[in-house]
Amino acid sequence: MTLDIKLKSFEALTTQELYDILQLRSEVFVVEQDCVYQDIDGKDQKAWHVLGFKGDKLVAYTRIFKPGIYFEESSIGRVVVKKNERKHQYGNQIMVFSIETIKTHFRESVIKISAQYYLKTFYTNLGFKAVGETYLEDGIPHIAMFHRF
16 A cells, blocks of 8 residues: 655644654654653754655654754654554655655755664665664664765
8 A cells, every 4th residue: 555645844734743743753762662762852843744644544754854954964864654554665655755855855965864773774775875883872773874866
């Protein structure tokens, strides 16, 4: 099944969409990964939000940034898919959409992500290349990865 993917600025999000985004991020990053961290980091207002719907339910999400906001390069973060929906390849769909959006809408040629290390193969299959050593971010091993067009 193909996701219905929407791209929205922070100001264009409905209250319900924002609630659903924060609920999904908390469900996965805080509860499932058992990681206490400050998800609401003041950057959502500067991000573009990529929402992946299955019917009327938010099941996948990323936020994307123009260069200079999160990293020097454009970036993708908070990549998340609802646990019981991961078997449908929605992570791949939402990432391809996010990458294409940066390429076509931002007209950028480099994307930097801070990837959870256990997802390195997932991102490599999307064209990202790992750079440098692993590091801890909120107690979870991460690695910097770059995608160049």
